[in-house]
Amino acid sequence: MRHLIVILGDQLDHESPALTDADPKQDRIWMAEASEESTHVPSHKQRIALFLSAMRHHREWLEKQGYHVDYTQLDAPDHSGTLSGELTKTIEKHCPAKVIMVEPGEWRVRKSLEGCCARLGTDLEIRTDTHFLSTVDDFRKHAEGRKSLRMEYFYREMRKRHGVLMDGNQPEGGDWNYDKENRKSFGKAGPGEIPTPTESRPDTITEEVVELVKKTFPDHPGSLESFNWPVTRRSALAQLRSFIEERLPNFGDHQDAMWTDEPFLNHSLISSSLNLKLLHPREVIEAAESAYRDGKTPLAATEGFIRQILGWREYVRGIYWLHMPDYIERNALDAGESLPDFYWDGNTEMNCLRQAIGQTLEHGYAHHIQRLMVTGLYAMLLGVDPRKVHEWYLCIYVDAVEWVELPNTLGMSQFADGAAMASKPYCATGKYIQRMSNYCSGCRFDPAKRTGDDACPFTTLYWDFLIRNESRLQGNQRMTMQLRNLERIDSETKEEISDAADRIRKNGGCPTS
Numbered sequence: 001m002r003h004l005i006v007i008l009g010d011q012l013d014h015e016s017p018a019l020t021d022a023d024p025k026q027d028r029i030w031m032a033e034a035s036e037e038s039t040h041v042p043s044h045k046q047r048i049a050l051f052l053s054a055m056r057h058h059r060e061w062l063e064k065q066g067y068h069v070d071y072t073q074l075d076a077p078d079h080s081g082t083l084s085g086e087l088t089k090t091i092e093k094h095c096p097a098k099v100i101m102v103e104p105g106e107w108r109v110r111k112s113l114e115g116c117c118a119r120l121g122t123d124l125e126i127r128t129d130t131h132f133l134s135t136v137d138d139f140r141k142h143a144e145g146r147k148s149l150r151m152e153y154f155y156r157e158m159r160k161r162h163g164v165l166m167d168g169n170q171p172e173g174g175d176w177n178y179d180k181e182n183r184k185s186f187g188k189a190g191p192g193e194i195p196t197p198t199e200s201r202p203d204t205i206t207e208e209v210v211e212l213v214k215k216t217f218p219d220h221p222g223s224l225e226s227f228n229w230p231v232t233r234r235s236a237l238a239q240l241r242s243f244i245e246e247r248l249p250n251f252g253d254h255q256d257a258m259w260t261d262e263p264f265l266n267h268s269l270i271s272s273s274l275n276l277k278l279l280h281p282r283e284v285i286e287a288a289e290s291a292y293r294d295g296k297t298p299l300a301a302t303e304g305f306i307r308q309i310l311g312w313r314e315y316v317r318g319i320y321w322l323h324m325p326d327y328i329e330r331n332a333l334d335a336g337e338s339l340p341d342f343y344w345d346g347n348t349e350m351n352c353l354r355q356a357i358g359q360t361l362e363h364g365y366a367h368h369i370q371r372l373m374v375t376g377l378y379a380m381l382l383g384v385d386p387r388k389v390h391e392w393y394l395c396i397y398v399d400a401v402e403w404v405e406l407p408n409t410l411g412m413s414q415f416a417d418g419a420a421m422a423s424k425p426y427c428a429t430g431k432y433i434q435r436m437s438n439y440c441s442g443c444r445f446d447p448a449k450r451t452g453d454d455a456c457p458f459t460t461l462y463w464d465f466l467i468r469n470e471s472r473l474q475g476n477q478r479m480t481m482q483l484r485n486l487e488r489i490d491s492e493t494k495e496e497i498s499d500a501a502d503r504i505r506k507n508g509g510c511p512t513s
């Protein structure tokens with residue numbers, strides 16, 4: 001055999017650079033399902049089903065293109081359980097002249113497959129991933145010589161380089177960023193009628209996979225009842241189209257808002273399709289920009305959406321590869337608490353957390369602000385070990401892949417990376433959640449209270465967070481106002497707050513009565 005072409009579960013693009021010069025007569029494709037990928041953190045059942053079903057559909061597509069696919073199913077007899085174990089067997093059997101693959105999205109997987117080829121003395125060619133609009137090297141160059149990195153400057157460079165939403169040399173509409181217009185709540189009226197997401201009806205492949213996951217991983221978190229994620233490029237394109245036509249026009253205004261029993265609102269639900277490479281970010285950005293140029297979507301909504309993909313998504317990937325492998329160990333705030341048990345079952349009196357975790361278990365999905373300002377915020381205020389928080393996010397969302405999950409969790413939401421990602425901690429009291437949702441009206445706690453039986457635990461823990469981290473945050477210009485407010489609190493009240501926070505911690509992160 002000439003080349004063995006490795007295709008991993010999140011590399012399902014039809015235009016993969018690994019296939020550029022592939023010859024079906026001389027080369028073989030290698031794909032493997034491995035239980036280790038679902039158990040090194042105990043993945044949500046929908047996440048496992050999504051990966052397996054999308055991989056099996058991709059195998060069908062490859063075979064239709066004439067390729068021979070060496071595919072190992074999860075339940076194959078004598079399965080070693082690991083990617084490297086299965087690759088070793090295939091290399092030993094076929095002795096390829098060379099193994100080819102595209103850069104893996106996770107440090108752990110890259111090291112393990114590199115190690116496998118090195119041990120067997122097989123040449124390994126790793127090709128640059130063309131799924132992204134900037135390369136790992138581009139980002140390294142962007143970072144060189146800068147004291148600190150900020151997404152906004154990187155994003156402007158990307159807009160210019162790719163000519164996205166530009167009017168000559170200037171940003172469309174005169175501003176680079178319309179975030180100010182994108183932070184509205186729904187007010188008392190609520191979100192009104194929201195178009196339902198496209199249905200991706202399970203076919204035989206998905207049904208088989210769902211049964212396999214139920215049987216193999218019965219104790220893993222999450223339910224499979226509502227599984228509705230795109231598993232093919234075709235269904236991913238349908239999801240994208242329905243978002244652009246029906247929800248993008250309203251995406252901007254209420255991008256940060258949350259509402260009881262509305263898990264999806266006007267969000268696009270395309271992160272898993274992007275991360276599995278069923279969609280290319282370029283086509284997503286082009287679809288959004290075309291809708292704007294055709295007068296179908298407002299500029300603020302279009303820019304807000306494009307910034308998430310051309311800005312944040314590319315930026316976090318750059319941060320991940322710039323700082324790994326030590327990034328995962330960072331713990332700048334010395335946080336060491338355990339993750340509360342209710343993160344695994346949603347069983348808590350705190351309505352915001354019950355809602356965010358409940359829909360996460362039901363769908364494997366929560367939108368950005370629920371992840372950042374509800375589950376992430378609570379873990380940071382409580383002082384949970386960032387490694388434990390990272391493991392939860394990596395296993396619980398259908399779109400979770402380490403290159404994107406880790407900087408968002410460790411950096412943006414836990415401020416554990418020493419300000420590599422965010423210039424200040426995203427810390428707030430329960431009043432932020434009250435302003436951006438209707439969660440508090442269905443909750444027994446009062447977001448305005450920091451101590452007492454009905455004090456909102458977010459509010460108690462927010463002040464406690466500032467008390468505990470005052471000296472660490474002192475030099476941070478962006479925290480000046482918050483620390484000045486802390487100074488206004490007398491020492492007796494501070495002691496009451498610290499005592500109340502300690503009681504929550506001793507009670508496993510649950511409010512005490």
Ligand code: FAD
Nearest residue numbers: 267268269270271308313367368371372399400405408409
């Ligand atoms: P929309 O709100 O419609 O946004 C459009 C697209 O923009 C998304 O599909 C996504 O591809 C991209 N995007 C938006 N925000 C970000 C961001 N901060 N970083 C990177 N891309 C972004 N996203 C993942 O894809 N995988 C993860 O494992 C993941 N973990 C996260 C963990 C935490 C703690 C936080 C705060 C955020 C995380 N995100 C992650 C980012 C973001 O929350 C999700 O991309 C988004 O909620 C997916 O829903 P959507 O497709 O409806 O996105």
Ligand code: SF4
Nearest residue numbers: 350352430440443456
């Ligand atoms: Fe969450 Fe506090 Fe509001 Fe309850 S009162 S929903 S705990 S923010």
